[in-house]
Amino acid sequence: MCLQSGLKEEEGRGEGGREEEEDPGLTMATADSGPKPLQNAMKMAKVAIQLDGGNKHKEAYCEYLRTINFISHALLEEVVSQKEREIVAVEVERMLRLAEQCLERAKSFIGKSADPPDLSASVSASSSCSPGQSEPHQTPALPVATAASTVPPSDIPVDAGRKATSPTKTGHRRVMSEGGGELSPFLPPEIFQRIQTVESQDTSKKELTPIEEASRLNQKLKANYEARLARLTPGQAYQKTSLTLSLQRQMMENLIIAKARQDALQRKMEERRLRLQEEANRRFAASGAMTAEEQEQRILYTNVLEYEQDHDWPKLWKANMRKNLDDMTLVSGLVSYLLSRSDHPVVKLLRKHQYRIYNRLYPIVSKGLPQSPALSLRPSRSTHNLLHAEIQRKPTRTVGSSVGGQSFSADSSPSLSHDLHANYDDEDGDEPHTQVTVDRENSFEDLEQFLTQLDWAPPHGSADDTGSDLDTTCDPLMQPEQEEGNIQELEIRALTEHLKAVVKDIHIAIDQLLSLCLLSFECLNTANSKDLCLASIEEAFFTPLWSALVALFRKVHREREQAFETSMKLYGDISPGDVGVSLKLFPQDPGALQGSYPYESAVQELRLLIIDRCPQRKLECIVRTLRLICACAEDYRCLHEVDSTPKTAAIGADDLLPILSFVALRSQCPQLVSECAALEEFIHEGYLIGEEGYCLTSMQSALAYVESLHTGGAHLPADKLT
Amino acid sequence: MAAGGTGGRTYSFKVVLLGEGCVGKTSLVLRYCENKFNDKHITTLQASFLTKKLNITGKRVNLAIWDTAGQERFHALGPIYYRDSNGAVLVYDITDEDSFQKVKNWVKELRKMLGNEICLCIVGNKIDLDKDRHVSVEEAESYAESVGAKHYHTSAKLNKGIEELFLDLCKRMMETAQAEERLKGNGASQSASSRRGVQIVDDEPQATPAGGCCSSG
Numbered sequence: 001m002c003l004q005s006g007l008k009e010e011e012g013r014g015e016g017g018r019e020e021e022e023d024p025g026l027t028m029a030t031a032d033s034g035p036k037p038l039q040n041a042m043k044m045a046k047v048a049i050q051l052d053g054g055n056k057h058k059e060a061y062c063e064y065l066r067t068i069n070f071i072s073h074a075l076l077e078e079v080v081s082q083k084e085r086e087i088v089a090v091e092v093e094r095m096l097r098l099a100e101q102c103l104e105r106a107k108s109f110i111g112k113s114a115d116p117p118d119l120s121a122s123v124s125a126s127s128s129c130s131p132g133q134s135e136p137h138q139t140p141a142l143p144v145a146t147a148a149s150t151v152p153p154s155d156i157p158v159d160a161g162r163k164a165t166s167p168t169k170t171g172h173r174r175v176m177s178e179g180g181g182e183l184s185p186f187l188p189p190e191i192f193q194r195i196q197t198v199e200s201q202d203t204s205k206k207e208l209t210p211i212e213e214a215s216r217l218n219q220k221l222k223a224n225y226e227a228r229l230a231r232l233t234p235g236q237a238y239q240k241t242s243l244t245l246s247l248q249r250q251m252m253e254n255l256i257i258a259k260a261r262q263d264a265l266q267r268k269m270e271e272r273r274l275r276l277q278e279e280a281n282r283r284f285a286a287s288g289a290m291t292a293e294e295q296e297q298r299i300l301y302t303n304v305l306e307y308e309q310d311h312d313w314p315k316l317w318k319a320n321m322r323k324n325l326d327d328m329t330l331v332s333g334l335v336s337y338l339l340s341r342s343d344h345p346v347v348k349l350l351r352k353h354q355y356r357i358y359n360r361l362y363p364i365v366s367k368g369l370p371q372s373p374a375l376s377l378r379p380s381r382s383t384h385n386l387l388h389a390e391i392q393r394k395p396t397r398t399v400g401s402s403v404g405g406q407s408f409s410a411d412s413s414p415s416l417s418h419d420l421h422a423n424y425d426d427e428d429g430d431e432p433h434t435q436v437t438v439d440r441e442n443s444f445e446d447l448e449q450f451l452t453q454l455d456w457a458p459p460h461g462s463a464d465d466t467g468s469d470l471d472t473t474c475d476p477l478m479q480p481e482q483e484e485g486n487i488q489e490l491e492i493r494a495l496t497e498h499l500k501a502v503v504k505d506i507h508i509a510i511d512q513l514l515s516l517c518l519l520s521f522e523c524l525n526t527a528n529s530k531d532l533c534l535a536s537i538e539e540a541f542f543t544p545l546w547s548a549l550v551a552l553f554r555k556v557h558r559e560r561e562q563a564f565e566t567s568m569k570l571y572g573d574i575s576p577g578d579v580g581v582s583l584k585l586f587p588q589d590p591g592a593l594q595g596s597y598p599y600e601s602a603v604q605e606l607r608l609l610i611i612d613r614c615p616q617r618k619l620e621c622i623v624r625t626l627r628l629i630c631a632c633a634e635d636y637r638c639l640h641e642v643d644s645t646p647k648t649a650a651i652g653a654d655d656l657l658p659i660l661s662f663v664a665l666r667s668q669c670p671q672l673v674s675e676c677a678a679l680e681e682f683i684h685e686g687y688l689i690g691e692e693g694y695c696l697t698s699m700q701s702a703l704a705y706v707e708s709l710h711t712g713g714a715h716l717p718a719d720k721l722t
Numbered sequence: 723m724a725a726g727g728t729g730g731r732t733y734s735f736k737v738v739l740l741g742e743g744c745v746g747k748t749s750l751v752l753r754y755c756e757n758k759f760n761d762k763h764i765t766t767l768q769a770s771f772l773t774k775k776l777n778i779t780g781k782r783v784n785l786a787i788w789d790t791a792g793q794e795r796f797h798a799l800g801p802i803y804y805r806d807s808n809g810a811v812l813v814y815d816i817t818d819e820d821s822f823q824k825v826k827n828w829v830k831e832l833r834k835m836l837g838n839e840i841c842l843c844i845v846g847n848k849i850d851l852d853k854d855r856h857v858s859v860e861e862a863e864s865y866a867e868s869v870g871a872k873h874y875h876t877s878a879k880l881n882k883g884i885e886e887l888f889l890d891l892c893k894r895m896m897e898t899a900q901a902e903e904r905l906k907g908n909g910a911s912q913s914a915s916s917r918r919g920v921q922i923v924d925d926e927p928q929a930t931p932a933g934g935c936c937s938s939g
Contacts, residue, residue, distance in 0.1 A: 652747060653792075654789075654792050657793075658793075694767075694788055697803055698770075704799055
């Protein structure tokens with residue numbers, strides 16, 4: 001939802017009548033008396049939007065800032081004064097959202113002053129098509145377009161991805177609060193694509209074709225003619241006819257000339273395309289028979305050649321690269337420049353593949369995602385304590401499955417538990433109801449829907465395999481009592497197959513992108529440059545896709561995540577010694593840590609993993625986590641051996657793995673299971689046997705160990721469970 | 723620098739280190755890296771994960787040594803460590819019969835999962851404690867031979883036999899890799915499909931002499 005339509009809605013709900021208010025700037029001072037702050041804030045925002053619409057950028061910018069200021073002031077006052085809750089929670093939320101939107105708009109002005117020509121053009125172009133600012137459909141594109149174009153090119157995907165989620169998120173909330181309808185946090189593919197293309201529009205300023213030019217000219221002529229005609233006195237009829245005739249002649253001439261020019265140009269373009277095609281053919285001259293793949297590559301290469309005829313920068317970069325061989329900063333400069341040129345064939349191909357993959361993910365992930373704890377985002381001590389208390393209260397419970405959501409929601413008072421435990425309830429309690437154990441007909445319908453959704457994915461790659469697999473396994477003659485269990489199993493199997501196919505497609509897409517990149521810039525074809533190139537492509541490729549991708553992984557690995565969660569709830573507050581960490585490697589006296597717990601810094605680092613959107617960065621995060629563990633271990637060992645000089649304190653896997661398990665347990669983040677499974681698929685070949693590969697493998701072992709904890713696979717001292 | 727000839731390539735090998743908790747795997751690795759690098763700031767992970775660049779008969783070898791946890795409760799997770807390994811170093815303590823038994827179990831598992839592709843080294847560590855020996859030299863050596871592995875005696879404490887062990891292992895892995903290469907018909911380009919396993923990377927053109935030759939992991 002956009003600011004504009006959101007406002008309308010809010011206003012509708014507010015107390016009517018008080019339409020005419022004094023200057024909104026003044027109301028700020030009188031925030032606590034008189035009208036409700038929300039209404040005031042909305043009025044101010046409305047003024048800002050009007051200014052914005054009227055292209056009064058500076059004033060609009062100020063007004064947005066004033067609105068934000070007002071909101072924060074009002075909310076602050078409310079909190080500090082501790083009066084009887086004057087602003088209801090819903091309103092607080094709305095005000096914060098409004099502030100957020102104002103902030104977004106305000107941010108979009110920053111680029112305008114810095115980089116005027118393109119931006120003001122694109123902004124005014126898009127805002128002028130909705131002069132009344134009344135159609136709600138027009139506005140959503142606006143913030144995205146401007147925001148995307150203000151960020152530095154290399155960051156565009158990141159930014160677009162973030163922006164992309166924010167509009168739906170608010171919309172989503174609203175729907176939830178009103179109707180409780182199910183809406184996913186993922187954008188429909190069409191919008192995903194629109195965002196992709198919107199961000200490209202800034203760079204491609206098309207030249208006019210001759211015909212277009214001529215028609216512009218003719219319009220001018222006509223305007224001139226009309227002006228002259230108006231100046232003529234009624235008596236000069238003869239002159240009028242002659243003017244009309246000459247206008248017609250001129251217009252005709254213009255068009256004919258333009259047509260001829262256009263034809264010539266087209267011929268030339270065709271000739272050029274043929275010539276380039278031949279050049280491309282020569283380049284791939286090896287074998288006679290071409291596979292479809294080769295043919296596609298040839299076409300893509302022709303596009304590259306064509307692009308290079310129209311643009312100078314590739315030549316300049318290439319020349320520069322020849323002069324400075326193996327200059328890695330130059331290489332990375334080239335790659336990020338290339339990826340910022342949204343009309344370059346490489347980038348077009350990138351977007352095409354992204355869209356295709358997203359299309360295959362969306363139908364599945366947009367449907368009822370099991371919301372698992374988002375704890376990891378804000379490590380909350382209170383949750384922690386609650387969990388702990390829960391475990392202490394139920395010392396006899398040892399096996400996980402029954403300890404889940406029901407007992408939590410039943411025991412604790414709703415007001416307390418609602419916020420913190422809603423997530424668990426989703427996973428353990430509600431999930432089976434909504435997804436599986438509805439009556440048989442419904443679950444069949446679910447499956448059917450699921451199947452059609454699979455079909456809906458564009459027929460590409462091995463999608464067919466998935467389909468046929470489903471056909472054979474979905475036997476209508478199945479025994480009724482088996483059905484329910486089987487359906488769940490079937491679903492998991494289908495999902496797993498689908499996931500495999502998607503992973504394969506992603507690998508193919510990235511391979512294709514890399515080879516086109518190297519075809520376009522041969523100078524990048526050295527081992528180091530290639531790695532760098534691949535890393536950049538992967539970053540650009542994965543950033544907008546990751547959350548949808550990991551959602552699919554989470555569906556497939558749901559059981560593992562649940563096992564992790566059960567262990568986490570049971571043993572969340574366990575000491576390192578209980579998971580087998582050597583006593584030398586953590587301080588026995590909790591006081592030594594000043595309120596924190598051992599290896600906290602590593603836990604904090606690990607929690608950051610799910611924030612990154614790119615596999616390479618996530619791997620780096622895991623490596624950092626392990627290094628932090630080693631550093632902490634070294635420190636703790638020094639605490640124990642005060643007398644001896646610190647010798648080689650490096651720890652081997654025998655020590656590392658128990659500590660890592662402890663850290664994973666404390667991270668309270670079941671999503672790690674799916675994230676690591678995804679990383680394993682996408683870890684870059686070269687890193688597989690390197691440090692990154694080792695750290696990922698260790699991480700996975702630790703996670704598997706934590707999952708197995710609650711089943712008794714691991715032997716914990718019994719007294720620790722009470 | 724590097725001899726040209728047929729060998730303008732770099733081999734990358736992964737070696738996994740297996741053995742029970744107290745047999746001294748970690749000390750072994752620490753010794754091995756200590757000898758090569760006096761630089762203490764390579765990586766804090768170096769006792770668990772170590773890379774080494776070697777030059778063996780004019781060919782360059784990148785060695786990645788993966789330590790594993792010896793505790794029984796992590797045993798089930800072994801496979802994800804040793805998959806795609808080119809070599810395995812199985813360490814036991816000559817004073818501990820049990821640890822030798824564990825090595826036998828590992829050998830069985832590795833042969834079952836990875837076949838004959840993987841080069842196995844069975845290593846009796848702690849020969850400085852020979853007076854307490856519980857695993858006889860003959861038994862160990864004949865067992866190693868029977869499973870197609872090589873046997874070594876080392877002492878991390880006295881720094882004996884370690885260098886030889888890894889050098890020997892590298893040579894064997896190179897032979898295996900070359901044999902595989904010949905089998906494949908040499909010409910076959912490195913297809914993207916074989917994502918894992920031995921990687922033979924063509925060298926980048928040696929354009930800049932600026933970098934110098936001090937290569938460290």
